[in-house]
Amino acid sequence: MTTQAQRARPLGPRLLAKINLPGVTFLIVLFAVWEAADRAGLIDLMFLPRPSEILSAGATLIAQNAFLPTVGHTVSVTLTGWAIASCSGLMIGFALGMSRRVWVYSMSTIELFRALPSVVLLPIAVLVFGFSVQMELVLVIVSAQWPVMVSAVDGVRLVPQGLRDTATTLRLGRLETARKIILPAALPKVLVGLRLSLALSLILTVAAEMPRRCSVTRRAWATRWSRPRKRCRPTRCSSTSSPSGCSACCSTPPSSSSPG
């Protein structure tokens, strides 16, 4: 135990040093200003709870053990899908970047499928796989591999001619050139692609989960609206010229106690 603590000690300060203190402070101040302004009545965000209310609602969900398992599911689907998409995207991308012929034949197909908005695949995936983990994974993999693939192709094709000439004049073989010159030179672009596709994986996982997991959403709504709110002031409703928006706010969600 003590040895572990001793080994961990140099890591602590190093991690601390990496934290962007001004940036974090700014974020906290932003939330504090929001909270204070809301409490003071300076702003009135009709449908948006205060930061403190969000925190306490989150704490309730965690206490009910409803939150962490679903987050775990989302994270694992995101990461698994991303890992598979990265592998296939990288392999296909490098093959496309290195062989001019493969690129010429497949470019139109890739550009066509890449242009499809990822979310339109959702209904198709649901039809084929139903509401299942497979459906979520397939959706994530199919969509998240594009950024990786395209960045790998770009990275390989944009390796400076000087580096390629260097490999030739030093008589490096094809494999050696790929391993020592092309891949490292393409790496920065590939990393950008990996980051983009990680974000995309998360978005698509959440989109794919929505229909199935909305019980959680409903419960969150219930927690949030179960307490009486000062927000919906009837006086405000009567004073507006078109009361439709307000009536929606005042009548439905707060009055219905727990739909879930």
Next chain:
Amino acid sequence: MSEITVDPVTPATDAIFSCRNLAIEFGHGAHRRRILQDVNFDVHQGEFLALLGTSGVGKTTLLRILGGLLAPSEGTQIHFDGAPIDGPPRGVIMVFQDYASSLLTWRTVGRNVALGIENSLSKAEVAQRTREVLDMVGLGDRIDDYPAQLSGGMQQRLQLARALAMRPRVLLMDEPFGALDAMTKANLQDELLRIQRRTGTTVVFITHDIEEAVYVSSRVIVLSGSPGRILLERDVDLPSPRNQVTTKEHPEYLRLRHEIYDAVSDHVNS
């Protein structure tokens, strides 16, 4: 005014490189342009040949053909050691004009030097040869730095060290000092001459600077025109080792400089 002193048909026997009827075109259809034509010359063992010419005349193109990076047009007979060139000839290493883009930024100085030899030599031999060539170019104490931490002149010396580590028979250098200031340039010229004397390497050296060409070389070939041809070829009989002051005051140096200058400006004006 064409003075071609080599027989345009038979390759010379003692030549490392022999070029006959060398020509090359770039572009397609209406944009096809002949860049070099009727270029005939040999490169001999141990010589320091300077290829001189104005920008765009085709010097880099010619060197890339010698280095096997570019295929010339049909009808060109180009031999290395008596065999037709097909890909980079063994023992011929190029040093590129643009040093920044030909170094591996993610490898240290030492690992850049090791790039060409790490596959064929043992670890100890690689380490020993790396140290040897880095000392030769005066970068012995920068072995663990990255190329971005070096000055332009140091980066070019690193490229030279990487080439020397291969123990080349021929160095093809494309305006290696073109982008450097006059003082660094003078230092590197002397360093290169010293290394060449020590290793006996044959050097083909491109430059657009008449004084540099006469100062470093044992023979100068001047390219000119469009398409580029050989305008002039002169042996440089100057005492060795060269000296930045005395060599440049030598009557032969001044005469050659004058002659080449006249030839080039006559040709440009006519």
